[in-house]
Amino acid sequence: MIFCENLYKAFGDNHVLQGVDLHIKRGESMVIIGGSGTGKSVLIKHIIGLLSPDAGRVTVDGQVVGDLHEDELNEMRKKFGMLFQGAALFDSLTVGGNVGFALKEHTDLAQSKIDERVKECLEMVGMKDVERLMPAELSGGMKKRVGLARAIAMNPQIILFDEPTTGLDPVMADVINDLIIKTTRALKVTSVTITHDMVSANRIADRIAMLYQGKIVAIGTPDEVMFNQTNPAVREFVEIGRIIRQTEAVQGRHIGAQ
Amino acid sequence: MLKKIAVGTLEFVGRYTIDMVKAIGLMGEFVGDTMKWLSRKPLRMGAAVDQMVEVGANSFPVVFFTAMFTGMVLALQSHTGFKRFGAESMVGTVVGLSMTRELGPVLTALVVTGRAGSAMTAQLGTMRVTEQIDALYTLAANPIKYLVVPRVIAGTLMLPVLTVMADFVGILGGFVVAVMLLGANPVLYMEKTFEFMEYNDMFSGLLKSMVFGFIISVVGCYQGFYTEGGAEGVGTATTKSVVMGFMLIFLANYILTALLFSNGGGGAKF
Numbered sequence A: 001m002i003f004c005e006n007l008y009k010a011f012g013d014n015h016v017l018q019g020v021d022l023h024i025k026r027g028e029s030m031v032i033i034g035g036s037g038t039g040k041s042v043l044i045k046h047i048i049g050l051l052s053p054d055a056g057r058v059t060v061d062g063q064v065v066g067d068l069h070e071d072e073l074n075e076m077r078k079k080f081g082m083l084f085q086g087a088a089l090f091d092s093l094t095v096g097g098n099v100g101f102a103l104k105e106h107t108d109l110a111q112s113k114i115d116e117r118v119k120e121c122l123e124m125v126g127m128k129d130v131e132r133l134m135p136a137e138l139s140g141g142m143k144k145r146v147g148l149a150r151a152i153a154m155n156p157q158i159i160l161f162d163e164p165t166t167g168l169d170p171v172m173a174d175v176i177n178d179l180i181i182k183t184t185r186a187l188k189v190t191s192v193t194i195t196h197d198m199v200s201a202n203r204i205a206d207r208i209a210m211l212y213q214g215k216i217v218a219i220g221t222p223d224e225v226m227f228n229q230t231n232p233a234v235r236e237f238v239e240i241g242r243i244i245r246q247t248e249a250v251q252g253r254h255i256g257a258q
Numbered sequence B: 001m002l003k004k005i006a007v008g009t010l011e012f013v014g015r016y017t018i019d020m021v022k023a024i025g026l027m028g029e030f031v032g033d034t035m036k037w038l039s040r041k042p043l044r045m046g047a048a049v050d051q052m053v054e055v056g057a058n059s060f061p062v063v064f065f066t067a068m069f070t071g072m073v074l075a076l077q078s079h080t081g082f083k084r085f086g087a088e089s090m091v092g093t094v095v096g097l098s099m100t101r102e103l104g105p106v107l108t109a110l111v112v113t114g115r116a117g118s119a120m121t122a123q124l125g126t127m128r129v130t131e132q133i134d135a136l137y138t139l140a141a142n143p144i145k146y147l148v149v150p151r152v153i154a155g156t157l158m159l160p161v162l163t164v165m166a167d168f169v170g171i172l173g174g175f176v177v178a179v180m181l182l183g184a185n186p187v188l189y190m191e192k193t194f195e196f197m198e199y200n201d202m203f204s205g206l207l208k209s210m211v212f213g214f215i216i217s218v219v220g221c222y223q224g225f226y227t228e229g230g231a232e233g234v235g236t237a238t239t240k241s242v243v244m245g246f247m248l249i250f251l252a253n254y255i256l257t258a259l260l261f262s263n264g265g266g267g268a269k270f
């Protein structure tokens, strides 16, 4: 349902994307990995039309993102929920105002219904009684979780997560991993998650794609990416993941199957 | 050697011109977008009122101070000059006309640029570099509509209000100095202040100030909206916003004055 075809993007002399091809299927959980600064964030910003490619195109549900008019683009974006790497909470609004923003703007729901939904979303990310706080009063990890709650508030069909577990303690990271698994599996949501966290990648991915030097150099199920690669850059990157998988195989546990 | 300097200079001028043209194009697009959203209902008046309060609160004390002392110094200066040909009684007239026609609108605009215009740049710039503006787009909310339009409405409406206050305070400052220090007759002074004043003086001053308010808020938002380069970029953008605001205000002031005031208020001669 999401096709990135031959995407090129440069900022000045910095050639970030150099021919990215990526197909994300409906309902799958795609994890994108890759070194710092390789363009993972840039890539997902192309999917939702925040950046436009120098060459190539992105298609979502058959619509070419670059060809959409403003109103069409807004309609398309309503299918999406996005968590930014830095959370990007609105500092002038409370936590509740942030999470309920789209509900307030795009639905006719009464304020009481919005409040209910906000509460529900915050509980899903393990937060309680924080609606009245301002973003400046939150820790980095808390901001991230509020950003997650905002991303899922409208029940989007596609969710883009930019490093959802970075900066969280392992227990909270697990809560978030479970949330991603639950939303994708139960609600048939398509998700694209960027992560450096191999534990998380192992748990949530249906497929993993690795971005390296401007291209997708490996793509496949976690096993395929972790075990069947000859590219040394990929092998090195997924080393930890391989160890985790082997350990789990020894213990007879199946990934994500609880 | 000479050739090198010449080529280098030409290259610099060329690149500078291209950048300039690009910037004007981008700015034009930005103003166009803003106008488009300004004409679309519903306007977010609640947000506009919040912004008006902010512009007012930000600028009020400094406008007050500036206008007060300007009126006072005007009285002193014109008294010194006018005494030479025995026209001390005209001090009130000069202070009144200078404040309403020129100094009230322009000084208020400069102060508001420094206070509220730069604050707009800092706010929007911070939102840009922390991806809050991108987040608005992803939530299918247009940032021009949400952030820029309320600020432009607030700037355009608040500046005349602040200008009226500046006019009043400036005249009061002049009055105090003339009466207390220079021994003018208070009744006569006030009479002279308003004797030659026409509605047009006040009115065109306010019209000017609306235009200035529009310029300040559009420039403030524009510079914030296109901020690049993290926290440092926000600082640079804020400075740029003030400099650009000042230049455009002086430019607009001349053009508007030529249009509004020449031929006693009617004609349009440059």
Ligand SMILES: Nc1ncnc2c1ncn2[C@@H]1O[C@H](COP(=O)(O)OP(=O)(O)OP(=O)(O)O)[C@@H](O)[C@H]1O
Pocket: A011, A014, A016, A034, A035, A036, A037, A038, A039, A040, A041, A042, A043, A085
């Ligand atoms: N708006 C922009 N303007 C200029 N350069 C940019 C912009 N956005 C990203 N870049 C550059 O593109 C490159 C890729 O950035 P990106 O944020 O996508 O990396 P990333 O893979 O997400 O890294 P990380 O894992 O550290 O988040 C970087 O060199 C960055 O400096």
Ligand SMILES: [Mg+2]
Pocket: A040, A041, A042, A085, A162
């Ligand atoms: Mg990133």
